[in-house]
Amino acid sequence: MSETSSAFSAEDFDYDFWKDAEKRAGWDDLEPGEVVESRPVTITADIIQRYARSIGDMNPLYFDEEYAKTTRFGGLISPPSIHALFLFACTTHDHFMRTPGTVNMGQNWWIQHPVRPGDTITLTARCLDKVIRKGNTFAIHDNVFRNQHDTVVCSGRGWTMRPY
Template identity: 55%
Template sequence: MSQAEAFETDFWKDANLRKVWDDIVPGEPRKTIPYTLTKEAIELYCKSVGEDHPIYFDEAYARTTRYGGLIAPPSIHILLMFSCTPADDWMRSPGTVNAGQSWSYNIPARPNDVITLQARALDKFIKRERLFVVHDNVFFNQKGDVICSGRGWTIRPM
């Protein structure tokens, strides 16, 4: 079974393990795990979001581009966010609402890149009886190059 096939799609499966509001400590690094991005995972992601540009599938075409080979679409960070975090990560909590995000893309991820994530909560606060967390995320390849970085705002479940 490939990593793409092994990716868990039942997001409620480990809900009881997830960290809760009191466990979120601003400034504390989140536990993350390296993830090897395969060509199959890129293809499966592209298929699931309706992306069909040949730079993601066709090696011969991709070699003719400025990238010199296959790349992953920039939005692959969505898959990477879950692939690089363990089942008990607070970002995986069912009921989490994305309240906004801002991303910067530096270089494309490529098949066989080993992706690592540095992530943390920056702040947490309560506003109008809702629990908000501001967080940042930086994805690196195996060379230590930044693929993309972003800041997000989420509303946490009560």
């Protein structure tokens, strides 16, 4: 994990998942229990609002600071499902979740604290287990996200079907 963090923006992100595809771990290469490389990122209001808009969720708790201050949240927050983007924001381009053809089979997530604009999020990510079922290969992986106070904001586990 690198020591530095900067405000994360879409301009920083390489959307070409074919690039470096051969560098990514295949099913055989995944080492259950080993923590994989990740990087801290600072989440901006813009990142949160782009995500909220994409799911049609215009809740003023994400957009209207004056309103949000009057609520029990005391300020802007993000949708609890914001971790959907953390996995890609906090990992490097050679992370196996970017492998073309990776199919999400299911997820479980515990939500502990709201994520706010300006929070710096770090990820501890591992593959935990590997499965072959009906001829397909699967990985089970867990992800724990912390904020700049080293407080866990959410933790979860997922199953993906691996293309190779």
